[in-house]
Amino acid sequence: MPKITIDDRPIEVASGTTIIQAADTLGLFIPHYCYHPGLPVAGSCRMCLVEVEKAPKLQIACYTFVTDVMVVRTTTPQVATARAAILEFLLANHPLDCPVCDQAGECKLQEFYMQFGRYDSTLLEDKTKKHKQLPVGPHIMLDSERCILCSRCTRFVDDITHTHELGIFNRGVHSELLPVDGAAVDNAYSGCLADVCPVGALTDRDFRFKVRVWYLDKTDSVCHGCARGCNIEIHTNRRRNHHNDGKLIARYKPRFNAQVNGYWMCDAGRYSYKQIESPDRFLQPRVRGADGRVQVCDWSTALAAVDESVTRAIAAHGVSSAAVIATPDLSNEELWAVRRLCRDGMKIPTVACRCPADPRGVEDNLLRKADTFPNSFGAQRILEATTESELTVASVLQAAASGRIRLLFVLGGGLTERVDPAHLQQALAQVDLVVAIQSHHSILTDLATMALPASTYAETEGTITNFTGQVQRYWPAIPPLEESKPLLDILAQLANRWELPFTPREPELCFAELAGQVEYFAGLSYRVLGWEGVNPSQRTTSKSTA
Amino acid sequence: MLKLVTKNVGIENSHTLSVARSHGAYSRLEAAFAMTPEALTAEVIKSNLRGLGGAGFPAGRKWSFLPKDSPKPRYLVVNGDEGEPGTCKDKIIMIHDPHLLIEGIIITCWAIQSHKAFIYIRGEYDLPVEHVEQAIVEAKAAGILGETVMGHDFALDIVVHRGAGAYICGEETALLESLEGKRGWPRLKPPFPAVEGYMRCPTVVNNVETLSYVPYVVEMGAQPFADLGSERNGGLRMYSISGRVNRPGVYELPMGTPLREMIYDHAQGVTGGRALKAVIPGGSSAPILTPDEIDVPMDFDSLAKRGTMLGSAGVIVFDETVSMVEALKVIIRFYAHESCGQCTPCREGTAWLEKIVERILDLGGRPGDVDNMLRISRNIMGNTICPFGDGAALPVVSCVTKFRPEFEAWVRRGQPVTTLPVREAHIGEPVAAV
Ligand SMILES: Cc1cc2nc3c(=O)[nH]c(=O)nc-3n(C[C@H](O)[C@H](O)[C@H](O)COP(=O)(O)O)c2cc1C
Numbered sequence: 001m002p003k004i005t006i007d008d009r010p011i012e013v014a015s016g017t018t019i020i021q022a023a024d025t026l027g028l029f030i031p032h033y034c035y036h037p038g039l040p041v042a043g044s045c046r047m048c049l050v051e052v053e054k055a056p057k058l059q060i061a062c063y064t065f066v067t068d069v070m071v072v073r074t075t076t077p078q079v080a081t082a083r084a085a086i087l088e089f090l091l092a093n094h095p096l097d098c099p100v101c102d103q104a105g106e107c108k109l110q111e112f113y114m115q116f117g118r119y120d121s122t123l124l125e126d127k128t129k130k131h132k133q134l135p136v137g138p139h140i141m142l143d144s145e146r147c148i149l150c151s152r153c154t155r156f157v158d159d160i161t162h163t164h165e166l167g168i169f170n171r172g173v174h175s176e177l178l179p180v181d182g183a184a185v186d187n188a189y190s191g192c193l194a195d196v197c198p199v200g201a202l203t204d205r206d207f208r209f210k211v212r213v214w215y216l217d218k219t220d221s222v223c224h225g226c227a228r229g230c231n232i233e234i235h236t237n238r239r240r241n242h243h244n245d246g247k248l249i250a251r252y253k254p255r256f257n258a259q260v261n262g263y264w265m266c267d268a269g270r271y272s273y274k275q276i277e278s279p280d281r282f283l284q285p286r287v288r289g290a291d292g293r294v295q296v297c298d299w300s301t302a303l304a305a306v307d308e309s310v311t312r313a314i315a316a317h318g319v320s321s322a323a324v325i326a327t328p329d330l331s332n333e334e335l336w337a338v339r340r341l342c343r344d345g346m347k348i349p350t351v352a353c354r355c356p357a358d359p360r361g362v363e364d365n366l367l368r369k370a371d372t373f374p375n376s377f378g379a380q381r382i383l384e385a386t387t388e389s390e391l392t393v394a395s396v397l398q399a400a401a402s403g404r405i406r407l408l409f410v411l412g413g414g415l416t417e418r419v420d421p422a423h424l425q426q427a428l429a430q431v432d433l434v435v436a437i438q439s440h441h442s443i444l445t446d447l448a449t450m451a452l453p454a455s456t457y458a459e460t461e462g463t464i465t466n467f468t469g470q471v472q473r474y475w476p477a478i479p480p481l482e483e484s485k486p487l488l489d490i491l492a493q494l495a496n497r498w499e500l501p502f503t504p505r506e507p508e509l510c511f512a513e514l515a516g517q518v519e520y521f522a523g524l525s526y527r528v529l530g531w532e533g534v535n536p537s538q539r540t541t542s543k544s545t546a
Numbered sequence: 547m548l549k550l551v552t553k554n555v556g557i558e559n560s561h562t563l564s565v566a567r568s569h570g571a572y573s574r575l576e577a578a579f580a581m582t583p584e585a586l587t588a589e590v591i592k593s594n595l596r597g598l599g600g601a602g603f604p605a606g607r608k609w610s611f612l613p614k615d616s617p618k619p620r621y622l623v624v625n626g627d628e629g630e631p632g633t634c635k636d637k638i639i640m641i642h643d644p645h646l647l648i649e650g651i652i653i654t655c656w657a658i659q660s661h662k663a664f665i666y667i668r669g670e671y672d673l674p675v676e677h678v679e680q681a682i683v684e685a686k687a688a689g690i691l692g693e694t695v696m697g698h699d700f701a702l703d704i705v706v707h708r709g710a711g712a713y714i715c716g717e718e719t720a721l722l723e724s725l726e727g728k729r730g731w732p733r734l735k736p737p738f739p740a741v742e743g744y745m746r747c748p749t750v751v752n753n754v755e756t757l758s759y760v761p762y763v764v765e766m767g768a769q770p771f772a773d774l775g776s777e778r779n780g781g782l783r784m785y786s787i788s789g790r791v792n793r794p795g796v797y798e799l800p801m802g803t804p805l806r807e808m809i810y811d812h813a814q815g816v817t818g819g820r821a822l823k824a825v826i827p828g829g830s831s832a833p834i835l836t837p838d839e840i841d842v843p844m845d846f847d848s849l850a851k852r853g854t855m856l857g858s859a860g861v862i863v864f865d866e867t868v869s870m871v872e873a874l875k876v877i878i879r880f881y882a883h884e885s886c887g888q889c890t891p892c893r894e895g896t897a898w899l900e901k902i903v904e905r906i907l908d909l910g911g912r913p914g915d916v917d918n919m920l921r922i923s924r925n926i927m928g929n930t931i932c933p934f935g936d937g938a939a940l941p942v943v944s945c946v947t948k949f950r951p952e953f954e955a956w957v958r959r960g961q962p963v964t965t966l967p968v969r970e971a972h973i974g975e976p977v978a979a980v
């Protein structure tokens with residue numbers, strides 16, 4: 001392995017490593033535009049020039065491979081001059097419209113100018129004019145005057161999505177990034193283009209002008225759009241209430257996780273933030289009175305009603321006539337709480353989590369999984385491991401339709417998208433008491449005898465397990481909306497009323513209990529999971545192959 | 547005076563197979579096939595034949611860089627893009643002696659064991675394309691190309707590819723991209739074409755003229771060929787002399803012929819008996835020389851020692867009536883127009899320099915402009931992907947440095963320094979597109 005020094009700091013790295021990668025492992029930042037660790041190297045922006053001892057001229061750190069005893073310097077006057085020169089070149093034809101540019105605040109031109117530029121302009125010439133504000137797809141707006149021609153976006157559509165919608169046309173200073181043959185940039189990952197673009201050339205049409213980025217707060221989370229569980233940041237606007245249409249969540253951004261999603265996320269997941277503060281949210285407890293009329297009520301009324309009617313139903317018909325549907329929309333902790341309360345405490349024999357497939361699910365070989373539940377893997381480990389027969393939601397609904405079920409709990413979303421509404425309606429009509437704990441309005445909340453509003457993953461803390469078995473944490477980005485409550489709290493209050501044993505309602509303690517009880521999660525804790533999560537199934541396979 | 551690659555110029559129908567054969571075409575093939583590829587390559591190394599496309603890299607040494615153990619096919623790519631301003635030599639070979647080029651290609655392919663060659667010809671070159679394509683058809687029909695070259699157990703196919711009119715596609719890796727059907731953007735190096743060239747296979751890229759000398763290396767033997775030229779610069783080469791001389795044209799002369807002799811003897815002196823003002827010795831990318839610098843042997847090493855280069859041997863002569871500011875505008879306009887735009891310093895720097903020179907000529911010069919031009923040029927130099935950036939910046943640096951008072955005068959007074967009339971048309975015309 002070559003031993004090199006960068007700015008007098010020695011490091012040993014594998015051969016085939018570039019200087020920029022070696023510097024990165026040292027925590028040394030080398031400014032760059034065209035280099036993106038998730039894309040093939042272009043070596044064209046020349047921002048990463050560094051001094052390599054014995055080389056006749058500066059070398060680009062992104063494409064210079066380390067060799068033994070190489071000596072690299074990134075702080076010499078020559079390097080500083082080159083960096084400032086590149087910035088001066090990049091800005092020579094840049095419109096400098098930062099005040100009206102949505103990238104301002106997270107623009108690498110602004111950042112690097114302040115860090116490495118700071119020259120006095122000598123430019124007296126007119127600038128080249130190009131396209132401004134050109135919508136190039138449903139999610140992406142192009143301003144090619146701001147484009148620095150780093151080719152990150154073309155490499156993304158060429159090498160990651162293989163959709164080839166973007167190209168660089170013309171030559172020299174007239175080179176311009178544009179859609180190829182007027183194509184629309186309409187691939188399933190197009191939002192990533194706004195992420196890879198280091199400047200304000202490609203911006204997200206959904207996010208543009210909603211809120212200045214420096215007002216945003218960031219919370220790490222995991223996308224709940226499908227079984228991949230792409231790591232994300234939830235960007236929230238808490239400091240400027242009048243911005244962002246008065247909403248809290250402004251956008252999702254992918255968060256790097258080599259095991260799960262790399263640098264990317266799909267558009268469906270990216271814009272799924274809209275579901276959190278959507279008008280469809282179910283935010284007030286509701287109880288159907290003896291007269292059949294639905295009434296909005298407060299929590300204590302609702303919980304008392306659930307308490308009383310459930311107790312009455314079980315006393316009348318026995319626990320074997322009760323069933324629980326808990327969809328894999330729920331977190332590991334929530335599913336564990338369901339198991340503790342419903343199966344261990346109430347002794348309900350039928351707790352099903354296996355739903356029919358989502359007809360909207362799409363699978364490709366980049367990220368998207370056909371299973372649109374975020375936690376099917378976890379649900380099976382937590383709920384099914386102890387069931388003798390394989391219970392499906394379909395069989396529960398069938399039993400309900402034939403009148404064999406008198407009490408039904410429906411926890412977690414996603415059911416109405418997967419089950420024919422007529423069939424669902426017909427089945428629920430046969431059940432005396434339907435208790436739905438739901439985050440969103442649906443025919444379920446309409447038909448339920450009692451419906452309680454649950455908070456979503458953006459409002460709570462927990463873990464989910466993706467299709468490969470990666471257990472990943474997410475953190476609360478916003479407080480529970482209106483009257484909604486975390487499911488753990490709701491179940492805890494019911495357990496309390498019924499004086500049944502229950503898991504701790506703090507997610508971390510709940511997870512600790514789960515880890516102690518369910519083999520798959522053995523040895524895990526929130527601390528062990530960290531920011532990136534852990535995959536116990538890979539841990540065992542690597543052990544067995546060793 | 548000895549002529550080799552221009553020997554048949556002027557002979558009627560020299561581009562047809564029958565005429566070419568009667569003047570020696572393909573007569574060196576048997577001798578070449580009698581040698582092993584290794585021996586042939588060694589012979590070319592010994593001949594000091596240099597790459598005549600611009601960089602002057604020894605031809606045989608380049609061939610020897612092909613990996614010995616690669617299972618991939620090997621290719622020969624012939625560079626006939628001839629875009630360097632002031633250069634118009636390759637087209638002479640392609641028009642008048644295409645069979646000589648094909649013979650050179652066959653011998654080279656034998657030396658590097660390649661069975662497919664491409665000739666990439668400048669888009670504007672209609673007649674050269676016509677003659678080369680016709681020659682290939684004739685050679686195929688005569689069994690000179692095809693499955694068994696001249697009855698030998700050696701297959702060779704040659705494909706002609708026309709460029710689309712971009713100077714950068716003469717740069718070998720941009721040429722390869724273009725040949726593959728992509729945008730003509732130079733590649734990052736390494737890997738060099740010898741290792742990963744056309745379709746990522748080992749590839750030798752050589753200039754038309756370089757390959758046309760190969761049959762003569764075989765015919766004469768390496769040492770006699772080398773002895774024709776100067777030290778480490780074997781044989782002859784074609785010098786395209788243009789600008790303010792009495793007899794502009796392409797001259798085939800020994801490597802190392804003094805520049806003064808070229809201008810005053812072969813090209814018969816400066817037009818109208820005027821005084822010489824400046825000479826570009828090797829195509830527009832080469833730093834400019836002043837009259838007191840022309841006692842220099844025109845070979846790669848001697849010019850490199852003088853801080854300039856032989857390049858494509860496009861000699862451009864300026865007389866005392868030429869405004870260097872206007873001349874530089876023509877040059878920098880070309881580079882700004884032809885920059886491929888891939889890398890930042892070249893894309894932005896060339897255009898910026900062009901705008902400054904134009905502003906100076908529009909009487910909008912500002913104090914500091916001249917220093918700024920030097921600064922911008924130096925910020926381009928050494929910082930780009932391909933040598934185009936240096937090729938654009940070096941002439942600016944040399945011209946501005948050597949004729950600084952003239953530039954300063956324009957900036958100060960907004961007036962040209964020359965008193966004699968400037969022939970606009972002559973200055974404005976692109977010198978290479980003959
Ligand atoms: C900007 C640029 C333009 C070039 N144009 C040509 C050209 O038109 N013809 C040519 O033969 N070589 C050209 N070259 C040189 C080629 O890259 C390459 O060195 C040459 O074709 C190799 O052949 P040789 O070794 O026989 O000279 C150019 C190089 C650069 C950097």
Ligand code: SF4
Nearest residue numbers: 147148150151153197
């Ligand atoms: S649009 Fe953005 S990512 Fe694409 S080339 Fe321009 S600056 Fe780079």
Ligand code: SF4
Nearest residue numbers: 886889892930932934
């Ligand atoms: S130096 Fe100029 S011509 Fe060469 S790659 Fe860079 S932009 Fe293109």
Ligand code: FES
Nearest residue numbers: 032043045046062
């Ligand atoms: S980051 Fe290395 S050249 Fe762009």
